[in-house]
Amino acid sequence: MPEEGLLSQLKRFLVGRPIPSHLAHHERLSRVTGLAILSSDALSSVAYATEEVLRVLLLAGAGALALASPISFVIAAILAIVVFSYRQTIFAYPQGGGAFLVAKENLGELPALIAAASLLIDYILTVAVSIAAGVAAVTSALPNWHVNRVELALGLVFVLMVGNLRGTKESGRIFAVPTYFFIITTLTLVGVGAWRVAAGTVLPVTPVNPLPSPGASLTLFLLLTAFSNGCTAMTGIEAVSDGVPSFKPPEARNAAATMLAMAALAITMFLGITLLAHAYQIIPSQTETVVSQLARGVFGERGIAYYLMQASTTLILVLAANTAYADFPRLASILARHGYVPRQLANQGDRLAFSNGIVGLSLFAGILLVAFGGDTHSLIPLYMIGVFVSFTASQAGMVVRWRRLRPRGWRRQALVNGFGALVTGIVLIVVAVTKAHEGAWIILILIPFNVVLFRQTRRHYARVAEQLSLKNYVPPEPRRNTVLVPIGGLHRSVIEAVSYAKSLSPDVRAVYVGMDAAATEHLKEEWPRWEPDVRLVVLDSPYRSLMEPLLEYIDRIARGHPGDYITIVLPEFVPARWWHNVFHNQRALLIKGALLFRPNIVVTSVPFHLKH
């Protein structure tokens, strides 16, 4: 196109050129790149999971912190169970088995929509929590920046938003860097730390701004709360099973191996950090993360290794937030194809619909970050419900699937998935009970609210489809078209609109609302000189209104020729500068608004381009 409108220029600038179909299928993933791309969400959560456990236990005094180790073993065990359960999903759904699809196929619409609603909310929280934790890693290393953490967080969300709107031309390989960087620094941290424990060279870490311990009693509720918090270590482990088709063949086998490697790494890192935190007698601080304290203890105060640890933590957390920017529009597109969200989200071809999703995701995450002061610990309670709803729905769906299809060995497989569903279901209940009062109630309201929206949307589309159906439809007979050109005088834009009108129908009438006798006389004289073939209709305006007489005249024609079309042709000024619109165009808008609900009436604007 030689000329582009403002809107499409803006879109091009923000969103970039569309991707040709033949380039859209990225290179398939090897196990090594697959691990990097699909496990950043799961691995990055070890950056905050231990701390979330310790913060709760500290309420019952520093002595209670020792309980973090047994709790983390329980969590590691559950993580292993869930991973084995999801491993079966990989083989059962090599085309990609997200919680929505698995639940839809096996459990029916309602559980699937609950899972979908949970996931959409969770993608927002993945962004908010990961960014908040990433900023915490930065401000632990640079304490002066602590007061600006909300601004820092919003800045990172903005960077992610613009990056995703523009799209990345880079190969997925670039995403491998932060993940392996984090794996290396964290394993080094755990390794060196363990070696120091063995060598007996551990010195307790001096806490900065340690959190106060109110000396609450160590109740079961408190223990369960600590456990719930630790389960954040499990967020994101389903990503590999969603992304099976992006692996190189044999897809399922590669994906399964990748998932096992991810689980082994996650468990090692989570347990390592938790046990070392105990060995280094770390007390959670108001301004420094537990991982930062541990890195100081293991690597020494503020050395190069310490800063590498913090940098890698920040990077993988930002990368984890970035995964939500791919997941959110992908799920929205699946939901749109089923008619549960507006249709325009379904088409991944042109990116405009995606942009809406990306902006929406950023906006909601930004609101959460501001509302919760950019504080990871305040956001965590909201995060867990959705994660465990989708875990439970997905595995329960697998159980039903085995019972339905009954392949060889299905009992054992149903047992694995059933055990997974049971365990995650119990965690879900524990999380809901312990976290509802800390803000999770918002999610418990939002999930059913979204489900209702999904169903209403689908119902609307079903009704539309019915009204569009050609079943028993008798096409309309050919109809006459009376073309009216409302005019305010005699000038170029009028002549051009009339010229266009004459190309539409032999029955064209110019309609003039007379307000001033002299002007009307003048027009009546001049009109035939310019448009001898077009009838000039002059209407009186007792109310000094332009609209009423015009609408009455249209009514009169419509009554005289019921069923015929009436086309109103209006000249519409297209100004050279967009803000010139304040000087024009209101009339066309009013006429369109007034006639929008009338059958068989079409209002057409003929652009008249102003040069300056």
Add this chain to the structure above:
Amino acid sequence: MPEEGLLSQLKRFLVGRPIPSHLAHHERLSRVTGLAILSSDALSSVAYATEEVLRVLLLAGAGALALASPISFVIAAILAIVVFSYRQTIFAYPQGGGAFLVAKENLGELPALIAAASLLIDYILTVAVSIAAGVAAVTSALPNWHVNRVELALGLVFVLMVGNLRGTKESGRIFAVPTYFFIITTLTLVGVGAWRVAAGTVLPVTPVNPLPSPGASLTLFLLLTAFSNGCTAMTGIEAVSDGVPSFKPPEARNAAATMLAMAALAITMFLGITLLAHAYQIIPSQTETVVSQLARGVFGERGIAYYLMQASTTLILVLAANTAYADFPRLASILARHGYVPRQLANQGDRLAFSNGIVGLSLFAGILLVAFGGDTHSLIPLYMIGVFVSFTASQAGMVVRWRRLRPRGWRRQALVNGFGALVTGIVLIVVAVTKAHEGAWIILILIPFNVVLFRQTRRHYARVAEQLSLKNYVPPEPRRNTVLVPIGGLHRSVIEAVSYAKSLSPDVRAVYVGMDAAATEHLKEEWPRWEPDVRLVVLDSPYRSLMEPLLEYIDRIARGHPGDYITIVLPEFVPARWWHNVFHNQRALLIKGALLFRPNIVVTSVPFHLKH
């Protein structure tokens, strides 16, 4: 109309039915009703003028308050001069001589635009200052409400806005009540007070929260500042000369008599309040107006007479604010007819344009009230510049007029107007110098800014008129019209859009962008069964985009038949509920946006009405 759109229903609700032409000419005003309607702005300012003088003098200590009396005599003298000057304008412009028209006719465009800009800004400040002062009268009587004065002020602005949007069916007579109520209570206050002074029964008023006196030295600058503040007593005195044509014949004579009566009342009330404030040793208070203190002193603490005084003050101030709601759109309409503001403001017939003016006026006044904490004293500095710019421009214009027309006795008349212009010009300079740092600089920036906007607007319309001129214009030859109907499948809305397209041109083509081979095959089979006469064009989409292939195809046709029209007919869903729009219509909007700047291409939407 049997059915109305949401917009027009809303408009009807807010704005009421339009006024028929033959009812638009109100009853003409007698002197008695004319005084009530046209002098509320001028008379109401005595409610705060004395206080504004005292507040400045108090900076130099309570002893300096005695200087208020000589200052108020100077102001009264200037008021008399200005009134005699405007009296001549009444006889010279019996059709109504606002500052803009007088300056335009005699001084040229620039001074006229400066006057117009000043007046538009002043109407906003009339609303803000009068409402703030009205609220101060309320909170003086009910001190508990003082903390909510901003809310009270915004509430009153909202009431005025809605009242003016709906329009008043009541006769002007109802507006006479508050003005005469205020005249009676104030003259009673002054009379009883004067009698007590004569009888020697005056007791000093006990101040509530008296303002502190920082003990500044009594400089000339401080005296001039006090004088500037007192000049608020003169705001609004030009209203009668603007409204001459609304008087009963002989219009000019009745208007002149009314203006003299108004001036006599304003001077009596202003001098009376100022002298009595001295006699009652009143010190301005943080929470109570001077008039309220004086009423307590004269009528006794919180008796019925006191409350009547406060009620009448509030009422006349609200009425004064209301006058701006008539003046603002009237001036905007005059400016629009000259092309200085958008044309749609010119038409007083349908009230929609007026509504914009009324909402704008309320919005700006509301912003000022919030920004200045609903405080009269903070708003006054902004108020005076505009008032005295228009005074000076109007009277200077009259001087030029006398020199130009030279009727009998013109020298004497020029002398009167010239003296008026000189005096108000000096006041203007004094106000600008003493008030610039207190916020008046905003106005000194806004006036030229508005003038630039006016001129740019007029230049734009002049350019448009040139482009619309039929001089040397050769009307276009009859042209062919190719009608394209982009379709996404085969359903009722498509058939109806094609049916409409067939009524426009013999050359109709349905255009389908193929994304899926099976769906395309199916459509190719089905199409001829429904539309055997309409060619189906199938376009490939290498980029999975709907838009690009369509735009390329349109380009191809446009290149093949240059000059011919191309009409794009799109089915447009009109949902049963407005919020259903989120589910539809984006495509039509995108196509329109992409083609808006292309010549000879018209995009038409055929409404398809969804029933639910």
